[in-house]
Amino acid sequence: MTLLQMRYFLTVCRLQNITHAAAELHIAQSTLSQAIQTIEKETGLNLFIRRGRSILISQDGNRLEQKVSALLREVDAFDEDVREMARQHGKVRLAIPQQMASFMIPRLLKDFCPKHPEIRLDMIEPAGIASAHLVREEKVDAALVNYDGEPLPDLHYQRITARPVKFVVWNEHPLAARASISLAEAAQIPLVLPSENFFVTRLLTRAAAARHLSFNVLYYSPHLSTLHSLLRTHTAPSILFEQAIASLKDVTAVPFDEPLSLTSCLITKKNRQIPKDLRLVLKFIREQLTNAAPPLHGMKQN
Numbered sequence: 001m002t003l004l005q006m007r008y009f010l011t012v013c014r015l016q017n018i019t020h021a022a023a024e025l026h027i028a029q030s031t032l033s034q035a036i037q038t039i040e041k042e043t044g045l046n047l048f049i050r051r052g053r054s055i056l057i058s059q060d061g062n063r064l065e066q067k068v069s070a071l072l073r074e075v076d077a078f079d080e081d082v083r084e085m086a087r088q089h090g091k092v093r094l095a096i097p098q099q100m101a102s103f104m105i106p107r108l109l110k111d112f113c114p115k116h117p118e119i120r121l122d123m124i125e126p127a128g129i130a131s132a133h134l135v136r137e138e139k140v141d142a143a144l145v146n147y148d149g150e151p152l153p154d155l156h157y158q159r160i161t162a163r164p165v166k167f168v169v170w171n172e173h174p175l176a177a178r179a180s181i182s183l184a185e186a187a188q189i190p191l192v193l194p195s196e197n198f199f200v201t202r203l204l205t206r207a208a209a210a211r212h213l214s215f216n217v218l219y220y221s222p223h224l225s226t227l228h229s230l231l232r233t234h235t236a237p238s239i240l241f242e243q244a245i246a247s248l249k250d251v252t253a254v255p256f257d258e259p260l261s262l263t264s265c266l267i268t269k270k271n272r273q274i275p276k277d278l279r280l281v282l283k284f285i286r287e288q289l290t291n292a293a294p295p296l297h298g299m300k301q302n
Helices: 003-015 018-025 029-043 059-088 098-115 128-136 183-187 199-210 224-232 276-291
Strands: 048-051 054-057 091-095 120-124 142-147 155-170 191-194 217-221 238-241 251-254 260-269
Touching: 003 018, 003 029, 003 059, 018 029, 054 059, 091 128, 091 276, 098 120, 098 142, 098 224, 098 276, 128 142, 128 155, 128 199, 128 260, 142 155, 142 199, 142 276, 155 199, 155 224, 155 276, 183 199, 191 199, 191 224, 191 238, 199 238, 199 260, 217 224, 224 238, 260 276
Parallel strands: 091 120, 091 142, 191 217
Antiparallel strands: 048 054, 142 260, 155 238, 155 251, 155 260
């Protein structure tokens, strides 16, 4: 008995009339009658008691109706599960840490989403290390991070482009006119830095330790907006990834004598299938990072 025959059978059981059942199923009455006869022949059961144009369900027909109804409920539930899986393929979960979010999220929302309305982006803004762990735990499909060169197991890192880490001051600061600054000089100045779970801070810590230096940090903030506020209010300089200050006005980014840089990377889980929707998103991000320079919006770069 096929699934289609089962649905025909249940319709006849419910309406107890071949003519009405055929009309509801939008098939010829002869087609439905033949289907019911085929079911009875295959099962060896007399499923209906015929009285002229009317039919009644037999005792065997009642028992078969219960079994077919239970089976089709499971089939319908299975179909819904498959449809839900297909709908989820239209959702891409991304982790984009704060230092990249101000650069990338506007491009995704403004340029990517209108071109791909079938794809729903679910984006969060954790710190860099937290983003990598979310990919590892499969809580997001991919992460865009400023990678510091220390990989986590089970993750695939696709390096895209390296950008500098710079000493950032407001335009009126005495060091704003400098062409460059040494890490030793920066270590003597009270600073505000991102929290230790940011890749940029891990990079700075290792670079300072290699030179037997330590930074004078007034405050570690987990929020890039707080660091921006501390710069705007002339509270203290900072050291940040270049794109983290791309939209910030009235600041100067001074390079280091010995350049420091982070590499923008797309992180995915190893040995996992990359669906078509995710491939489209990752392709767009790669193109944006490779081809587009960050807008300066009043920021000076020495």
